[in-house]
Amino acid sequence: MEGLLSVLLVLTWSFPLFVALLWTSARLRGAGLQLAPFAALPGLLLALLAGGLPAPPEVGAPMTEVTLPLLFTGVDLVLDGTGRSFLLFTSILWLAGGLFARAYHATDVRRGRFFLFFSLTLAGNLGLIVAGDMLAFYLFFALMTFAAYGLVVHAASTEALRAGKVYIVMAIVGEVLLLAGLFSLGGTFGGNPAFGAQLESTWVDLAAGEGPTFGGAAVALLLASGLGVKAGLIPLHLWLPLAHPVAPTAASALLSGAMIKAGLLGWMRVLPAETPLPEASTVLLVTGALAALYGVVAGILQDDPKTVLAYSSVSQMGYMAMGTGLLVAHPELAPWAGVALMLYAVHHGIAKGALFLSVGLADRVPRGDGDRARWWILGGTTLPALALAGLPLTSGALAKNTLKEGLGEMGGTTYSVLEVYLPLAALGTTLLMARFLATLWRRREAADPGTRAFLPFSYGTGTLVAPWAALVLLGAGGMAWLPISVDVPANVALPGPGAEVLVGLLPVLVGAAVGWVVWSRSRDPDRRGLLPEGLAGARVPAGDLLVPVEAVLRWLPLPNQEEWVESLERRGRRGRARMRLAARQLDRLAARDVETVNGTLLGVILVALGAGLVLLLMG
Amino acid sequence: MTGAELWTTAAVFGPLLASLVALGGRPAALKAGLLLGSVTTLAGSLGLWLQVLQHGPVRHLLGGWGAPLGIELWADGFSVVMLAVTALVGAAVSLYSLSYFGDLSTLDAETSPAGRAARYFVPLWLLLWSALNGIYLSADLFNLYVTLEILGLAAAALVTLAVTPRATVAGMRYLIVSLVGSMLFLLGVALLYTEFGTLALEELSAAAPGGPMAATSLALMTVGMAAKTALFPLHAWLPPAHAGAPAPASALLSAVVVKGSFFILVRLWFAVYGGGSEAGLVLMGGLGAAAILWGSVLALRQRSLKRVIAYSTVAQLGYMFVMFPLLAPEGLGGPDPRWSDDAWIGGILLAVSHALAKASMFMAAGNMSYAVARDGLRDISGVAHRLPMSFLAFGLGGLSLAGLPPSAGFVGKWLLLREALSAGGWFWVAIITVGGLLTIAYVLKVLRHALDREASDGDFRPVPRRMEWAALLLALASASLGVRATEVFQVLLQGGVQPWT
Amino acid sequence: MMGPSSSHGPGVSSPSPSGDAPTGPDASSPSPLLRDHGERDGPPLLRWLLGLFLVPVGILLALGLKGAAGSRDPRIPDLIAKHLPETGVSNPVTGVLLNFRGYDTLLEIAVLVAAMVAVWSLDRGQRHFGLPASASASGGAGGGRPFLSAILRLAVPTAFLTAVYLTWMGSSEPAGAFQAGALLAGAGVLLSVAGVLRPLTAAALPVRIVAAGGVAGFVVTGIAVLPFTGAFLAYPEGWAYPLILGLEAALAVAVAVILVELFVDVPSIPAHDAALDAVDPYGDPLGRALAPDPSPADPEAP
């Protein structure tokens, strides 16, 4: 069993890589296309098998471990509790996305390139989950980031390229910040610290100030912001709302569901478990809270369902950021906060994936005929939406209550603030979800009219609907399988389904009511899903904060070196011309040189004679 | 009868007899003369080299009489090295000239200028060769004068072998300058004889000449020899003469003939006069520096390949005179002035490398003009692609002049720089470096034309392989000397700067 | 030194003398070689400057010379006097020339040979002298000119006799090979000017052999004595006088022939050959046309 697990551990990221390599040779490209959607299977298999094992004695202990001394700078791969749950929901999402994409892109002429980047990103994503040491994590994190660019710009339209450009610039800035942090950790440790014990001792040294570089706080901030770009923290989230609408639906589902979670996993791995980091936690808490609210406000004011979902992801990640902030500030909260974060992540991943796929599905529903199918889709979509909103009995409620339970342990002012904050957040999310359903309803014209034809309930639609349906059901039935997927340590008791029903139910009902009121007020059918006139004006442009930043960049007078180089060359040419003129004078002098032979003997011999005489006489 | 007498006789009188044989005029006589001259000189110089290496300076009392009465042939490290270089260059140029003048048997000396040139090049060159060997071995002032005369007449005749008006004028001008130089030298000899009553250099150096009369005689002789060596102010006759002469002649003139009078100057200044005066040495160095700058700049401005090489001779001679001030870094004070070995060997290595490189460059240029009868820089590109070996020889020669490795020039420059830097002579350091860069500039100017793309396929006379090999042989000798020069180093230490103290 | 120069027809300097009187275009006006009144002599200012500069140098030189002779001790003359008997000759100058500094004399003859070869290497071209063809046809020495023939009959035999005497007495009296040689050369010039002696041409082998004989003799004897006395030109005991005498004779004849050759063989002034200007001076010094290599005929033979 142990051998199989370690083989699977290696296979999770090497199998997708192998599939990607098939693309380089023309003949094998077809096989690559077939294999790509199922590339996540080894990962899922590993997660399920590992699940079956008896829960390890203490939380962090790795279930299975493989070290590859030769590879890179000595890569060791680890699968522990958090890893397993991340692996589980990520591989589920990637499988669903893969199947969906295979059908969705059946007629796309450039699907070869799509699946190339799809498998590369998959390899990166799974790899960073099972990475056991800092550099391996960074390796797979970089692979995922840069490969995802291929998915974002797949449509290769101008907006896609612009969004891709923003995405890659932000990604690189994130990489650089992350690397700066890693350098400091590496410098203190003097090499490549593995997660767990070695990392902790490094943080202890850093906190004590022995590290060769900036203090512990600065390093934590660097790491947090580096990973924050991926996780969409407020100032660094600009690429998210831009990337999702342009990316193919399956890609944006994976982007939102699985990839931004990598940021969260990064925080949990890299930031110290024992040594408290007060400054980093306050930053995380503040930005998290801000993100949660801002996400809702900006999301509501959008028309495109995918953008709404993007902003919803920003707000959800805000919650997770707050959770991490708490975890970092109060290490003693580790078991509770850890489990709460895990539940939240898994629940959000599944639910967000389902919502995105529904948008894709909506694209394929033909206009007018068969409203029946469209109602089907709307109905199905409301389930994960409600879960996301935190309706009791759904995975959302479980995750929120666990979070509250954990915070309860802590007590004190923060708890009271959170006591108020959480229902408010739930209300906001519900409103956002209502807005999403409205925009989904209006989704008359499909995103790309070319591929619009509604496929009969044949093989094509089947593979479209099946993954969507699987995710919806999983989302809805969260309460059942969620506790199993997360290895809950002994001392943490998950709240029962019935806990806090009333407190949970109220915000959802209020949100739904407000949504219904807005929906029913707008009489004429075509304005039905639109925003009320008052609010319509306050349109938040795509990529909100980016617009002012770009304006500033355009205004900055960047020095244009080419002009400077050309002026240099012009001066060079003039110099050479002057030199040639001087050379011409020299020519005339040289001509005299020969002519003077007749005259020279006259003067020069004697001058030399005289000079020689005088000097020698003196000498 | 020790070996010395035999080898010195062979070195001086071998080529003399060979020239008489060559006077026969028929191709067989010419070939026999060249062969005899080369063999005797090579044997003589090799024999002397070994003798000097083992026993130090050797002497040969001609006519059995001692110093003041009779004349001696005297060989030390410096003379042996110059003998060897002249022998090597001479043999290569003799090989070259056999096929340069065309098929000797068919040429009729009376009608065609080439035939006439071929018939009289060989005896003149052999006379020149014996004169040079005579200079390197002579230890008597008047004997030096007579040998210089043979050198002057034969060299001027070599220039006028060329049929063009310009070469004739250049030859005449060269003869006049040479005769004036000899007369000034003779007047210097007269003054010395008046003062010290002896003509033997050894006795003169023993008498340590220093008075006003001795200084005047040194000045006269220096100006005389400077005229013949084409040192800077008196250089204007050289470029037209060396460029206008037929190729083997110009190779010899530039490579070895100018070295003869340079040798005499070094002998007089250091062996006889013990360094002359510090101001005098600096003056000679200054003239050398001016020669480097003026010669290089003018070489850059020339339009014909041979004129570039000729002006390069004027420049490179400057290097050898830069050796003068560096030889006595701490001045001439004190009983035995410490001569710096670095400058001595560096300077002579530069002279040797110049001889080898310049001969190979002129022969390469000769190959090109033999092939297309044109010598302009513009015509080079057409020929370069069809004479790769010649232009390889030219390139290697250029490297040696510029002092780029692997070449004797590089080692020589390294030693000169080492001496200049240890004595803090920043001016000389700058001159040596700038000189090297300027040399590269004009060599590059020629090579740039050679590497142009369009190869004009005008009428092209195939160049005999032997001529290309002769040029390449000397260039390779200069390059290999850059890798191994210890033997030259050791033999030059025998007798050193002031052999007779 | 300058005989009546006669300018030949343009470019024609065929080896065989044309024999007729010079019919050059401007026979009356003097040869261009002599027509110069100094207008090309360089700026007068510089000439005066040079003259001004030379005067003090001259005075300095002379004064210096005046005081100089005092310091040396007269070793050389006493040494020569002491060793003279060993040289086999009684006259000290001949002793110096042929024994003590024999090498210098050898080189001196070599200079003469060098000059001769150099002159030969210049253009071919022949001076021909003496009376018009008709006169030489009559075969008489000096032909129809009684005065010239009388001079010849008187001068040539006496010159020959005195030359032999001078060579013979050279060992004891101040005379020697060169004086004899010069005398013989004078006679030779007289004969060739008079047209009696057919002008010697460089092509002739006997001329080359005799000319080279002087130097060859010297070198051969020098090398011959080398094994016996261990030094070049060191005459073994008793052999000094006969060897010196033999060398003196050979030298005299050689000098005579060389000097006559130098006088006769100086080329006439052929007309300026326009074709040569087209030749690239440095590209084609020997003026060989670019004909395919083996063809012997050179169109531009001067």
Place this chain on the structure above:
Amino acid sequence: MDVTPLLAWDALPLAVVLSSFVPGVMIMFLKEEQARLRNSLNMAGAVAKVALVGLMLQGVAGGASYEWALEVVPGLSLTLRGDALALLFVTLSAVLWLVTTLYAIAYLEGSANRTRFFAFFSLCVTATTGLAMAGDLFTFVFFYEALTWATYPLVVHKGTPEAIRAGRTYLYYTLGAGAILVVGAVWFQVEAGTVQFAAGGVVDATAVASGPITWAFIFAFLLIGMGVKSALFPIHGWLPTAMVAPAPVSALLHAVAVVKAGAFGITRLLHSLFGIEVAWEMGAAVAVAALAAFTIVYASVRALSQDDLKKVLAFSTVSQLSYIALGVALLDPLAHVGGLIHLVHQGIMKITLFFCAGLIAQTLGVKKISDMGGVARRMPLTMAAFTVGAVGMIGLPPVAGFISKWYLGLGALGAGQPWVIGVLLASSLLNAAYFLPILRTAYFDDPDPSWARGAEGPRPRLEADWRLVLPAVTTAVFSLAAGLLAASSWSPLGWAILIIEQGVL
């Protein structure tokens, strides 16, 4: 077969140098038509050199050391010493020469003057190998200057006026600095009394303390001499203009042989002549580090605005070379390791990029980045190799570039110079800024219609001549392997650590 007797053969360094000199000279005398003989001679030389170097690697790994000397003049001798440091550079140039020869044979098929090209090509490699194994400053300068003139015919190979002008600029820079180098070297011999390279430097601190001005000048002269070839800031102008040369020349000479000679020279200057501690006290090492840092950023900024592909690669080379100078100038052994392995990594990555640039220029005639739209569809393998090279240049794992950047970072921190990390990260940003757009146009822009599949008849199985694609792919694999298998002892990293352990630096 048992190679132990060969291992102990002291003249092995000479054999390595001759293994490219002899074919070079023999080729010089071949006629233009004898292509097959020329190619076989060349390949034989290359294979022999790699084999000999393999032997030496085995010997040196086992602790042996090779020394061979020929006395030129008493006091000056040509010494070749095969120690671990020398072998790092020799292995790089030997392997890449083999690969580039195959590439050059295919690239120059049917063009003129190939005899001259291959002759001087071998001479250049000879000079590089000799320079790498130089045991003292005299030998180093000997081969260093020989490398300058041996490269000239290759730069002006095409013979166009533009090539000739580039050649002239190249020589102005290199020969000018070369003259200064010679003066510096001689002055060093005069002041220090010896020219021998010794681990830890031959200059003693007291001498420097007594005459700081003189020693500062000597260091400046030597640095200018070495700096010109390693393209330090003020004297880097020749490298972009030399891009006129054909692709194999840019690949081997302007990515590996010539420019590495400069970087290797700086390493020798700082470690074998002055010793890093003395250099640091003099403040010289700090100056080198600062200059290198500025060059890194300046060159990357200049690369941003270039449209010609080879010009971008040239400026990228100028920037990457200064990584090496920066690495060896810091006081921490990890930084030295970083500098040394970057010498190898930059070589294999940059040669891949130049091979691909040459391939694209040769097959599609595309030289400008703006016309490179959709190249990946037409030449997937080449673009894959180019991507590996580009990713390595940016310094992203798993390609070799990251390893050297990682060790440079650690070394910088160890040496207490955190600002170096800033430079490294800024440089990575800039590299990304000019390499990623190239990848974007290649992968995502729509290709030139003429390249579409089947447009110009049945295309051969491979996208271009196999002798061009194979070298590019091989060096790409080397770059990946140097990154992925960095931990193994036979990787550049392993060998650099061996150098530090053997105390040869």
Place this chain on the structure above:
Amino acid sequence: MTSLDLYVWAGVVVFLLALHAVVTRAHLLWKVLAINLMGTGVFLILLAAPARRDPMVADPLPQGMVLTGIVVAVAATALALGMALRVMARTGSPFLTVDPETEEPDPDAPEPPR
């Protein structure tokens, strides 16, 4: 001022006059004659100056040198005259004409400065 001193002065004057003539006169014949005259001047000095030591003893060495010098001068003058004639033949004028080569256009003729 003994007669020998007179000769020395005469020698010096002749030598310098001849040197001035060689240098300033452009006509080749003048130059050749002047060179010959310089030789005579030197021989005068060579014989007179050393003899002033003790006028009674006739020092044969200078006499030998002068004899050799005269023969050398003859040879040199003969060659000089021969060459002068050839210069006359080739260039049509008995003067050392200027080398006209330098007026040729520069091969890499510089394009006018932009």
